[in-house]
Amino acid sequence: MESLQQLIQGCIKADRHCQSLLYTRFSPSMLVVCLRYSKNREEAEEILQEGFLQVFKSIHQFRGEGSFEGWVRKIMVNCSLQKIRSRSHLTPVYTIDQSKEEPADTEFIYAGLSAKELIGLVQELPPMYRAVFNLYVFEGMKHREIAEALGVTEGTSKSNLSDARRILQAAVLKSNVIAKPHNL
Amino acid sequence: MDKNLHNIDKLFKDGIEGHTDQPDDFVWNNLDQQLDKQEMHLAQKKNILLKRSMLALAALFIIALILLVQQYRKPVELKPSSDTAAVTNGQQQPVSDEVQQKSGASAGDKKQTIKAEQKISPEATTENHLNNTNDQPVLKQQPSTVTPVPTKAATEPAIVTEQKVNRENKLSLKKEQLQKNKAIKESLALNKKGKPVLPGDETIAQQKENNQPQEKKTSAIKQELIGKEQVVPVSIVEKNIQYTEAAFVKEFRPGTLPAVSPQLFNQSLLERNTATPVVITKKKIKPGFSVAAFYTPERLTTHVETGEKEHREDDKDAIREGEQVKYAGSFGVQVQYRFNQRWSVLSGVSYSKTTSVILPRNIYARPERRPGAPQGGDLKYKLNCTAGYVYISPKSATTPAFGDSIQASQSTNTLEYFGVPLGIKYSYQKGKFAVNAVTSLNMNILSNGKLQATTVEQSVKTLSNVKIEGLKPVYFSGMIGLGVEYFLTQRISVFATPVKTFSLSSINKNTPADTKRGSFGLQTGISIKL
Numbered sequence: 001m002e003s004l005q006q007l008i009q010g011c012i013k014a015d016r017h018c019q020s021l022l023y024t025r026f027s028p029s030m031l032v033v034c035l036r037y038s039k040n041r042e043e044a045e046e047i048l049q050e051g052f053l054q055v056f057k058s059i060h061q062f063r064g065e066g067s068f069e070g071w072v073r074k075i076m077v078n079c080s081l082q083k084i085r086s087r088s089h090l091t092p093v094y095t096i097d098q099s100k101e102e103p104a105d106t107e108f109i110y111a112g113l114s115a116k117e118l119i120g121l122v123q124e125l126p127p128m129y130r131a132v133f134n135l136y137v138f139e140g141m142k143h144r145e146i147a148e149a150l151g152v153t154e155g156t157s158k159s160n161l162s163d164a165r166r167i168l169q170a171a172v173l174k175s176n177v178i179a180k181p182h183n184l
Numbered sequence: 185m186d187k188n189l190h191n192i193d194k195l196f197k198d199g200i201e202g203h204t205d206q207p208d209d210f211v212w213n214n215l216d217q218q219l220d221k222q223e224m225h226l227a228q229k230k231n232i233l234l235k236r237s238m239l240a241l242a243a244l245f246i247i248a249l250i251l252l253v254q255q256y257r258k259p260v261e262l263k264p265s266s267d268t269a270a271v272t273n274g275q276q277q278p279v280s281d282e283v284q285q286k287s288g289a290s291a292g293d294k295k296q297t298i299k300a301e302q303k304i305s306p307e308a309t310t311e312n313h314l315n316n317t318n319d320q321p322v323l324k325q326q327p328s329t330v331t332p333v334p335t336k337a338a339t340e341p342a343i344v345t346e347q348k349v350n351r352e353n354k355l356s357l358k359k360e361q362l363q364k365n366k367a368i369k370e371s372l373a374l375n376k377k378g379k380p381v382l383p384g385d386e387t388i389a390q391q392k393e394n395n396q397p398q399e400k401k402t403s404a405i406k407q408e409l410i411g412k413e414q415v416v417p418v419s420i421v422e423k424n425i426q427y428t429e430a431a432f433v434k435e436f437r438p439g440t441l442p443a444v445s446p447q448l449f450n451q452s453l454l455e456r457n458t459a460t461p462v463v464i465t466k467k468k469i470k471p472g473f474s475v476a477a478f479y480t481p482e483r484l485t486t487h488v489e490t491g492e493k494e495h496r497e498d499d500k501d502a503i504r505e506g507e508q509v510k511y512a513g514s515f516g517v518q519v520q521y522r523f524n525q526r527w528s529v530l531s532g533v534s535y536s537k538t539t540s541v542i543l544p545r546n547i548y549a550r551p552e553r554r555p556g557a558p559q560g561g562d563l564k565y566k567l568n569c570t571a572g573y574v575y576i577s578p579k580s581a582t583t584p585a586f587g588d589s590i591q592a593s594q595s596t597n598t599l600e601y602f603g604v605p606l607g608i609k610y611s612y613q614k615g616k617f618a619v620n621a622v623t624s625l626n627m628n629i630l631s632n633g634k635l636q637a638t639t640v641e642q643s644v645k646t647l648s649n650v651k652i653e654g655l656k657p658v659y660f661s662g663m664i665g666l667g668v669e670y671f672l673t674q675r676i677s678v679f680a681t682p683v684k685t686f687s688l689s690s691i692n693k694n695t696p697a698d699t700k701r702g703s704f705g706l707q708t709g710i711s712i713k714l
Contacts, residue, residue: 016638053215053219115203122200
């Protein structure tokens with residue numbers, strides 16, 4: 001079993017075997033990243049393919065600062081955002097119906113939803129909302145950074161995030177999995 | 185509400201983070217193909233770079249050649265010989281030497297046909313006979329007509345005595361002159377090679393030695409004449425003209441020739457010789473050895489003909505199109521023996537390596553066929569390339585059926601040869617630069633021929649390193665080149681020679697593709713004279 005460093009060195013030399021092993025090692029986790037940003041599995045796999053091409057092309061630039069997985073993840077996120085930017089004009093406007101199904105303050109929203117179902121819910125978000133939500137929640141970026149990455153204002157980023165949360169909450173509630181706390 | 189909203193963040197983060205999902209197989213297959221295309225694109229870029237650098241070097245070489253030619257076309261300054269001796273086919277007349285010693289600058293003298301034979305009495309004191317303060321006999325200039333030299337007597341009785349003496353002396357001298365003329369005639373004859381001997385020629389010394397008896401004769405005659413008369417025989421120097429004795433005497437009978445001064449005589453001799461003698465000193469280059477180390481990056485070309493086509497995948501065009509040269513180059517040591525300034529023979533040893541990429545393709549199970557074993561053996565997957573073919577053993581437990589196929593990912597084919605050249609080289613050197621033309625016959629000995637293939641069988645990848653079948657152990661090729669060399673010192677030089685190689689025979693046999701290789705490269709190196 002080759003170490004990660006050996007695989008990286010092999011990929012720098014364009015050794016197909018090392019490239020194959022590196023792909024096998026990181027593709028499952030990176031596919032989930034791509035699934036979060038894309039609207040369906042096909043698009044996610046397309047982004048995954050483009051992402052790994054970019055990884056092999058730029059692998060010689062990895063200087064060992066930080067984790068390699070984090071570096072690959074950044075590349076996947078960038079490829080995903082590029083896809084979203086290219087398709088943003090096709091995004092339909094999403095209308096949130098706020099009149100119904102607002103949970104009580106004291107209720108905890110617990111969803112026994114599987115990861116796949118949760119990913120599905122995220123995929124249903126409009127592309128821009130999806131991107132903001134993912135960047136804020138999963139990548140831990142600030143609104144200023146999100147605004148810069150997506151080419152929007154900070155205010156837009158904040159409002160998009162708020163809207164995304166509401167949509168997801170409504171979607172989770174729709175699935176009717178709500179649990180009341182035992183101590184109440 | 186906010187809590188719930190924040191809960192949403194935590195809910196999704198905790199639910200999705202750490203989750204994995206296996207992508208479909210076709211994702212990697214597509215990625216694999218994309219990577220192949222990228223590698224080909226890179227190889228093409230390198231080729232273009234190599235082409236451009238070769239073009240630039242060729243342009244530099246042409247410019248250097250033009251500069252050399254221009255330098256060569258500069259007029260050569262000929263150095264006239266300082267030897268103003270009377271040219272008699274290399275034989276210098278002793279009396280002519282005396283005349284030359286006394287000849288001074290004679291500017292403005294007209295061209296004249298010099299025909300003189302003059303006897304001057306040492307006792308003569310008249311101005312007509314003596315016009316030299318050193319009491320040396322001289323020849324006086326006369327107008328163009330040939331007239332008898334008038335003799336002037338000091339007193340009448342002395343004149344009568346002198347005239348008598350002169351007549352007697354003339355007769356005796358006439359006889360002697362005839363003998364001398366014979367000797368002169370012989371010396372006027374062309375040398376053995378049919379060329380007139382010019383002053384400064386290497387054969388003058390030899391001819392002097394040969395003519396020593398004649399010189400001794402003339403000096404002996406001179407000795408006899410001392411006290412009686414001083415004869416100043418002057419001969420005509422006429423190239424390619426041989427006078428018979430009678431004609432000479434008739435033409436130049438004693439006493440009828442005008443007296444001329446030595447200066448004029450010498451001047452006329454120079455003027456008569458239309459070609460100014462040139463002293464040419466040839467550089468003698470000693471034969472010897474030199475050793476050179478070189479490296480040649482190459483752009484390979486393959487010419488493929490149909491070989492043994494047995495199955496559908498044995499198509500020569502498909503085989504050639506599915507292959508891309510990644511690297512081709514050679515390096516080695518050249519030994520050269522220089523015969524003379526221009527020609528030399530060369531030999532040495534070189535090592536060449538070629539790496540090619542074979543694009544992914546389906547390969548089929550075929551009966552293994554080894555050279556010398558025409559009947560089919562076990563069923564193995566056959567992969568063709570321009571160099572030959574390989575058999576890859578299946579890794580799965582089940583034996584493949586005839587025609588079963590598997591996917592072969594991108595493969596790499598490597599060929600290594602040792603080369604022994606034998607050739608000739610022509611060099612033209614001017615100053616520190618030289619232009620070299622080279623041609624040679626090369627014997628290429630196979631050192632290594634392997635194919636590294638990756639096959640995918642039932643989702644199992646296998647890497648195989650297999651020897652290529654069908655390669656000839658030896659093949660012959662030719663090489664021609666035209667380059668420049670720059671001499672850093674007398675012994676060390678650097679050179680750059682664009683070379684073209686071509687196969688005289690194919691590199692393989694009994695293969696689906698009959699391949700001949702050629703290349704265009706730039707041989708660069710450093711040479712040291714031993």
